[in-house]
Amino acid sequence: MADVIIPETPVAAENASTRRTTTMNMGPQHPSTHGVLRIVVDLDGETIVNARPDIGYLHTGIEKEMEVKTWQQGVTLTDRADYLANLSNNLCYSLAVEKLLGLEVPPKAEFTRVMLCELSRIQSHLVSLGTHALDIGAMSFFFYCMREREDILRLFEMFSGQRMMTSYIRIGGLALDHPRGWDKQVKRFLDSFPSKVDQYESLLNENPIWKQRTIGVGVLDVEQLLELGVTGPMIRAGGVAWDVRVDEPYSGYEKFNVQVPVYHNSDVFDRYRVRMFEMRESCRIAKAAMEGMPEGRFKAVAPKVVLPDREQMKTQMESLIHHFKIVTEGFAVPAGEVFQVVESPRGEIGYYVVSDGGSRPYRVHMRTPSFGNLQALPALFKNSLISDSIATLGSMDFTLGDTDR
């Protein structure tokens, strides 16, 4: 995060001798920057000569705070990193700690995790596409997206009691068992959703304004994107079929048939098409997970780590002691380090978790997709029109909570 006073940059000075450029602030309080992102742009007329993103306005020191929370408490902080894909973050952290503990979660928990992460992917794509289209002027699309997103948030609330900061995926399984009647509600949503995607596509796919604003805009070849650390839909729109769910499966994703959409133009329109495809695909995977939902426990049997069942606590002294111990001082995790990777709606999340054998994480580093994706912003903005840059920004799909942590 730099000072608000704009310094005279060498680039601007150099251009000043030949062509006159104007240096301007985009953000941090600007709706189209999707959060508190500040971009300092050097303009030559309407063309962007140079762009410097300035992040850190939402830095809340989550990684530092993790170090003073117990392992289980850390889950609630992962929610707050990427506030549109909370469950993917919960999952990544939980998987990393479970790997350190050598803990196996029951299949019911795995399937529920997959189902909810896919719903969360749909929900995140809806927000991203809705606001993206709104920036370019397609207002009604935004309302349709928010309508379906609300249905998903209601499902999250039904499962966890929370709409957004769910903390539903915990180390060792899930926070709560399935609520009564969950399957009917989820089924109703998943059955109706594909027709909603058709609706979205009928609004945009053949829309001449949308096509003019997006086709051939924000193009950068995929080698350069990879080099800059971009992941997720942006890479797939450039022709690389890389999806962590397929290539390094976790949480039982190998049991599902995941189709990876690949387009080749690497422009804003293709990124939109990748997300549309992914929403249908996620809907299909969530349905498969729902239909194949195994019976059994929703959390692992590990008395020293996972909270005991309420019923047991009333009858067994041992369970009561374990409960007290876990809640007051947490549990110890064997010393070691793990790098766990998960595919979030935005790309690759990686949690690097280091334990020194204590009851709190020694260090947690979050490799967040938004941080990596945003790094490509100067290259994407260079020589584009300022109006096109808004389209490009929307197609990058980042959340600043995820970037700044």
Added chain:
Amino acid sequence: MVPEDLKENPHLVALGTMAEEFSDAFGELTIYIPRTDIVEACTLLKQRGFNRISAVTAVDWFPVEPRFEVIYHLHRLPVSSTHGAHERLRLKCRVSGENAEIDSVTSVWAGANWYEREIFDLFGIQFRNHPDLTRIMMPDYWEGHPLRKDFPIHGHKYDYAQEQ
């Protein structure tokens, strides 16, 4: 305890004497590289197919000396199905607290840029030959490096003793 078959690992063989120590706990290959050799090791590994850097981060082992470890998460991403399998590798460098300095790998992967800035900002490790080594998360006027273990969680400005 290093399993014998790990020594046959082609990456380790290629790195030769640059690989000081190694382990494969949880199936994740970790190699310690001397601080001065990091750019050379990264260039070599990039030629061996590690085309992207997933993240760079650091750990502070204060008060142990050398207190910092800089960690590079490398990823071999096959661009098409004929290019083999995905592979991940972790490189580590020990950096002392007194002379907290290491060469930047931005010349190898441009994507390391922001990660190194983040480490500079939050741990106070200097990266030589970095194109733009400025604070990224904290404001420019900030004193100290928050992720160091000797930086209190509530910051330096707030004093609990004074409050009472």
